[in-house]
Amino acid sequence: MNPDEDRQRDFRAGREIHRLSKRFHRRMEANGQKHLLTDVSITNTRIICYLYEHQQQDVFQKDLETAFGTTRSTASKVLQLMEQKGLIQRLPVKQDARLKKLVLTERSLELHRRLRQNADEMENRLLSGFTAEEQKQLMSYLERMQRNLD
Numbered sequence: 001m002n003p004d005e006d007r008q009r010d011f012r013a014g015r016e017i018h019r020l021s022k023r024f025h026r027r028m029e030a031n032g033q034k035h036l037l038t039d040v041s042i043t044n045t046r047i048i049c050y051l052y053e054h055q056q057q058d059v060f061q062k063d064l065e066t067a068f069g070t071t072r073s074t075a076s077k078v079l080q081l082m083e084q085k086g087l088i089q090r091l092p093v094k095q096d097a098r099l100k101k102l103v104l105t106e107r108s109l110e111l112h113r114r115l116r117q118n119a120d121e122m123e124n125r126l127l128s129g130f131t132a133e134e135q136k137q138l139m140s141y142l143e144r145m146q147r148n149l150d
Contacts, residue, residue, distance in 0.1 A: 013033040028061050039085055043078060045115055051104050052112045058093060
């Protein structure tokens with residue numbers, strides 16, 4: 001094997017992972033546009049998913065700032081728009097009326113259901129043709145790659 005072939009092979013895994021990631025995201029967005037209304041941004045969907053996963057606890061703007069690494073002003077603007085779109089409500093909490101917890105609306109719960117369905121379809125498509133053992137191996141490899149980057 002000549003040095004050029006060695007260099008190409010050295011970056012092949014990263015290049016293929018990048019290509020797969022891009023293709024995956026394009027497909028998710030294309031599928032999402034069929035299911036979701038056009039006024040819901042990717043950021044909105046991430047916040048909806050976060051709030052859905054944390055429904056059993058009170059979530060405040062500060063929690064989102066921390067979770068997503070955003071500034072107070074950015075979070076405030078995004079949440080105001082989401083409130084205007086009917087995706088969230090800000091409700092006062094008993095212990096401190098100044099604090100407003102973030103709650104999903106029926107509209108955002110329906111959007112989350114559709115997002116989950118879209119994600120499940122994509123997961124099934126990605127893993128189509130893989131045996132259970134191959135899926136387990138793949139996850140093991142991906143986890144090892146993640147650890148290698150840490």
